[in-house]
Amino acid sequence: MNTIQFSGKRSFSLFALAVILLIVTTAAFAQSKKTQNVKKPLVVFVTGDHEYSGEETLPIIAAELEKNYGMRTAVLKAYPDHNSEKNIPGLEILREADLVVFYLRWRQLPKEQLAFIDEYLKKGKPVMGFRTTTHAFNYPKGDENERWNAFGQFALNSPPGWGGTAQHTHYGHKSTTDVTVIPAQAQNPILTGVAPSFHAPSWLYRVLPDFPSKGSTWLLMGKSVNPDKKAIDNPVAWTGINSFGGKVFMTTLGHPGDFKSEPFQRLVINAIHWELGMEVPKEWKGKINIQVPYREAK
Numbered sequence: 534m535n536t537i538q539f540s541g542k543r544s545f546s547l548f549a550l551a552v553i554l555l556i557v558t559t560a561a562f563a564q565s566k567k568t569q570n571v572k573k574p575l576v577v578f579v580t581g582d583h584e585y586s587g588e589e590t591l592p593i594i595a596a597e598l599e600k601n602y603g604m605r606t607a608v609l610k611a612y613p614d615h616n617s618e619k620n621i622p623g624l625e626i627l628r629e630a631d632l633v634v635f636y637l638r639w640r641q642l643p644k645e646q647l648a649f650i651d652e653y654l655k656k657g658k659p660v661m662g663f664r665t666t667t668h669a670f671n672y673p674k675g676d677e678n679e680r681w682n683a684f685g686q687f688a689l690n691s692p693p694g695w696g697g698t699a700q701h702t703h704y705g706h707k708s709t710t711d712v713t714v715i716p717a718q719a720q721n722p723i724l725t726g727v728a729p730s731f732h733a734p735s736w737l738y739r740v741l742p743d744f745p746s747k748g749s750t751w752l753l754m755g756k757s758v759n760p761d762k763k764a765i766d767n768p769v770a771w772t773g774i775n776s777f778g779g780k781v782f783m784t785t786l787g788h789p790g791d792f793k794s795e796p797f798q799r800l801v802i803n804a805i806h807w808e809l810g811m812e813v814p815k816e817w818k819g820k821i822n823i824q825v826p827y828r829e830a831k
Contacts, residue, residue, distance in 0.1 A: 573605045574631040581611030587636030589825045590792045601818040624649040632808050638665035657778035659808040662689045664787035687776040689783045690746040703736045705761030710737040722813040723803045731796040735788030749773035789825040
């Protein structure tokens with residue numbers, strides 16, 4: 534009898550253990566499947582800027598996002614080269630994008646390609662822009678797409694409508710820029726880990742008074758060093774809401790030399806997370822090796 538009772542307890546224990554293992558394994562499988570089904574955000578970079586090699590610097594940022602930050606990316610480039618103003622193939626992928634990052638200068642895309650950008654913007658999704666994207670398009674007067682010359686205002690600012698073309702200038706190619714965090718924004722998550730001051734080899738863009746628009750949040754201020762004309766300090770990074778209700782991060786930095794700077798790299802990675810509604814990473818994965826030369830615009 535004792536032997537039978539012992540065997541019964543042992544059998545019951547083994548059965549119970551098997552049930553527990555089955556439950557744990559099933560739960561782990563379900564969690565794994567759930568994790569796999571969580572869609573990674575898609576960040577699309579749209580490049581074509583003549584001068585600042587955005588089609589070379591931004592793929593390095595894209596690779597970093599995929600390697601260390603769990604994102605999917607796509608990089609679109611002017612074809613056949615950066616000076617091709619009328620063709621950026623692949624814009625249909627914007628229909629899947631969670632964030633579009635623009636680095637453009639004086640493009641004249643056909644209306645069929647503009648339609649994908651227009652569709653994306655009208656969804657109120659987030660937009661990010663670098664440097665010359667304030668003047669992304671340059672259609673001749675009377676062209677059916679002329680209103681896109683105001684892209685900087687309606688996509689990266691928040692005026693009541695499409696508006697006119699904003700004015701912009703800079704302080705000479707021999708000048709550089711001292712950048713400082715605006716004290717009131719020192720705790721802004723986008724500035725997590727960004728040095729309170731750093732030097733940028735790019736020449737300061739004068740964007741005031743057209744940018745940033747009323748209601749924008751200024752993050753960084755730039756001071757021109759060795760300007761070729763009388764200079765005033767100008768914001769070099771800000772956030773806001775555009776004409777379609779989309780979140781905006783815009784920086785007038787973006788010279789390839791700027792991308793070598795760790796504070797600027799941190800700013801960009803942080804801003805992409807913020808745009809996507811993700812927590813800004815507290816742990817920095819380390820300086821990104823970006824060695825892209827500057828080229829004179831043609």
